[in-house]
Amino acid sequence: MTDVxxxxxxxxxxxxxxxxxxxxxxHIEGSLEPELIFKLAERNxxxxxxxxxxxxxxxxDFSNLQSFLDxxxxxxSVLLTDRDFEDLAWAYFxxxxxxxxxxxxxxxxxxxxxxxGVSMGTVISGLKRACLRAKGxxxxxxxxxxxxxxxxxxxxxxxxLAQAMPYLxxxxxxxxxxxxxxxxxxxxxxxxxxxxxxxxxxxxHAGEEGPPEYVWSALKTLGVERxxxxxxxxxxxxxxxxxxxxxxxxxxxxxxxxxxCVYDCLSNHPIADMIAKxxxxxxxxxxxxxxxxxLLENYLxxxxxxxxxxxxxxxxxxxxxxxxxxxxxDKNQWIHRLDALRDRYLGA
Numbered sequence: 001m002t003d004v005x006x007x008x009x010x011x012x013x014x015x016x017x018x019x020x021x022x023x024x025x026x027h028i029e030g031s032l033e034p035e036l037i038f039k040l041a042e043r044n045x046x047x048x049x050x051x052x053x054x055x056x057x058x059x060x061d062f063s064n065l066q067s068f069l070d071x072x073x074x075x076x077s078v079l080l081t082d083r084d085f086e087d088l089a090w091a092y093f094x095x096x097x098x099x100x101x102x103x104x105x106x107x108x109x110x111x112x113x114x115x116x117g118v119s120m121g122t123v124i125s126g127l128k129r130a131c132l133r134a135k136g137x138x139x140x141x142x143x144x145x146x147x148x149x150x151x152x153x154x155x156x157x158x159x160x161l162a163q164a165m166p167y168l169x170x171x172x173x174x175x176x177x178x179x180x181x182x183x184x185x186x187x188x189x190x191x192x193x194x195x196x197x198x199x200x201x202x203x204x205h206a207g208e209e210g211p212p213e214y215v216w217s218a219l220k221t222l223g224v225e226r227x228x229x230x231x232x233x234x235x236x237x238x239x240x241x242x243x244x245x246x247x248x249x250x251x252x253x254x255x256x257x258x259x260x261c262v263y264d265c266l267s268n269h270p271i272a273d274m275i276a277k278x279x280x281x282x283x284x285x286x287x288x289x290x291x292x293x294x295l296l297e298n299y300l301x302x303x304x305x306x307x308x309x310x311x312x313x314x315x316x317x318x319x320x321x322x323x324x325x326x327x328x329x330d331k332n333q334w335i336h337r338l339d340a341l342r343d344r345y346l347g348a
Contacts, residue, residue, distance in 0.1 A: 008300060008303060008304055011310075011345060012303065012309065012310055012313065013300065015310055015313055015341065015342075015345050016100075016296065016299045016300060016303065016313055017099070017100055017296055018100055018341060019100055019313060019314070019317045019338055019341055019342075020100060020102040020317065020321070020334045020337050020338050020341075021099075021100055021101055021102065021103075021295065021316075021317045021320050021321070022101065022102065022103035022104070022105070022282070022320040022321050022323070022324040022326070022334075023096060023101050023103070023104045023105070023284055023285065023295050023320070024105050024226065024249070024251045024282055024284055024320060024323060024324060025107070025228050025229075025251035025252075025253055025282075025284035025285070025286055026092070026104060026105075026106055026107060026284060026285055026286065026288070026295075027106075027107045027108075027109070027147075027177070027286065027287050028085075028088060028089055028092060028106045028107065028108050028127065029072065029075070029076050029079070029088070029108065029109060029112065029287075030072060030286060030287025030288065030289060030290055030291075031088065031089075031091065031092040031095075031287070031288055031289050031294075032075050032076070032078075032079075032088055032289055033091070033289045034053040034056040034057045034289070035053055036087065036088065036091060037053075037056065037075050037078050038053055038056075040078040040079065040080075040084050040087070041078045043084075044078060044080045044081070044084070046077060046078050046080075048078075049074070059071060060290050062259060062260055062261075062290075063261060064209070064260060064261060065179060065180065065181075065208070065209055065260050066179055068259075068260060068287070068290060069178060069179060071290070072287065072290065073112055076109075076112050076113065077116065079113060079118065079123075080116075080118060080122075081122065081126070082122045082123075082125045082126035082129070083126060084126065085122070085123055085125075085126025085127050085130070086126040086127070086129045086130045086133075087130075088126075088127075088130075089106065089126070089127050089130030089131065089134075089142075090130045090133060090134075092104075092106075093130060093133070093134040093138055093140055093142065094138075095288075095294045096134075096138075096140060096294070096295065097134075097138045097139075097140060098296075099294055099295045099296035100295075100296065101140060101295060102139070102140060102141065102321075102334050102337075103140070103141045103142075103320075103321065103324050103326050103330070103334070104134070104140055104141070104142045104143075105142075105143050105144075105145055105172070105173075105324060105325060106127065106131075106142065106143070106144050106145065107145050107147045107175055107177065108123060108124075108127060108144060108145070108146060108147065109147050109149060109177065109178075110123050110124075110146060110160055110163070110164065111148070111149045111152060111156065111157075111160055112149070114160065114163065119163075120160075120163040120164055120167065121166075121167065124144065124164075124167045124170050124171070127144055128144065128170050130142075131143065131144065141326055141330060143171075143172045143325065144170060144171045144172065145171065145172060145173045145174065145175050145201070145203065146160075146164055146171050146173075146174050146175070147174065147175040147176060147177045147178075148160060148174065148175070148176050148177075148188060148191065149177065149178040150176050150177065150178045150179065150180065150183040150185075150187065150188065150205075151178045151179045151183055152178075154187060154188050154190060154191050157188055157191045158190075158191050158194070161174075161191060161194065161195065168198065168200070171200070172200070172201055172325050173195075173200045173201030173202060173203060173325065174192070174195045174200050174201075174202060174203075175202075175203045175204060175205070175228065176188060176192075176203075176204035176205055176206075176218075176222075177205045177228070178205075180205060180206070180208055180209050180210040180214065181209055181210060184210070184213075184214055184217055185204055185206055185214055185217040185218040185221060185222050186217050186221045186222075188222065189221050189222060192204075192222040192223065192224075193223075196223060201225055201325050202222060202223055202224045202225055203224050203225060203226040203227070203228055203251075204218040204222055204224045204227065204228060205228040205229055206218040206224075206227050206228070206229065206230060207227065207229055207230040207231060207232035207233050208228075208229035208230075208231065208232070208257070208260075208262060209232075209260075209262065210232065211232055211235070212232050212233055212235050212236035212239050214232075215227055215230055215232070215233050215236075215239055216236075216239060219242075219248065225248075225249075225325075226248065226249045226250070226251060226323060227243075227248060227249070227250050227251070228250075228251045229250070229251070229252065229253065229257075230243075230250040230251075230252065231250075231252060231257060231262065231269075231270060231271075231274075233250070233274075233279075234270045234273065234274065240274075240277060240279065243279050243280070244277060244278045244279055247280045248280060249280045249282055249319060249322075249323030250274070250279060250280060250281050250282065251282050251284045251323075252271055252274070252281050252282065252283060252284065253283075253284050253285060253286035253291075253298070254266055254269050254271055254283065254298050254301065254302045255285070255286075255288075255291045255292055255293045255297065255298050255301060256285070256286035256287065256291045257269060259290070259291040259292060260291075265305075266301055266302060266305035266306075267305045267306065269302070269305070269306075271283075271302060271306065272306040272308065275308075275312060275315065275316070280319050280322075280323060281316060281319060282316060282319045282320040282323055283295070283298050283299055283302060283316055283320070284298065284320075285297075285298050299313070299316075310342070310345060310346070314338065314342050317338055318335060318338060321334045321335055321338065322335070
């Protein structure tokens, strides 16, 4: 039991843990814990620049998004075989199950691996096997969203899409991540249009470090269905009204925002105000191995910092389920479970 759990009302903490929830913003490479990095490095004969697990974890001191990405890409260097990717995702799914996750839509960055000589097939086959195991053994509905790295060119994104064509049945959508500054969404307008024609779901990181205009561009130019992060939307009243009116899901990652110095502390994060204004906010963990908390920890710390209650918990969980790309039948089943759990706690 964490200190945060002890300081929250016991009923609320238990409800947060037990309520069925979806995780819609998880970079699977960002769940690579130092212990697994060293295990895979030994298995694959990869020499690391850090002498121990402790020294690697001590390096997780980021001042901004780019300083995090530098170590993130270095950690990914140990992922070489389909077994590595399966082990990576399976380790995440075990934690997700303990956190009450019933639906997980995993981001993965194939360009990070293709540039190292690892094939698209290797990446997807390993992740897909873990997703199938998660469904069969843990009851988690898991799927894959392929992200383009925005610091690379759109031509590189098109090349990545071409390599993914034989595996389109194994992914549900595409996203856009990596360094946001100076890489606006419209840079990728043509490749997103092609992905839309292919029937893929569309999401994009926008408004984490970038301005509200990047959120508008992701919505209007790329035509995305969800905004990943989106916290800078609070600086535009017109954009906030649009998000509320159209109930665009925002996959907010509170601990990540603090770790990357978007906000100096969790109590100054705008999430409570966004919820109060009716934005379709969801809570997610982003890169939990690096940012100090998986999904439940993000809920617990956020609720402690903002004194949120059971009604907020219910709304956030419901937002995550309805904002997922799962089938209507699956969503209805999960929401029925969520409703029953809420009624039980309210009657306790």
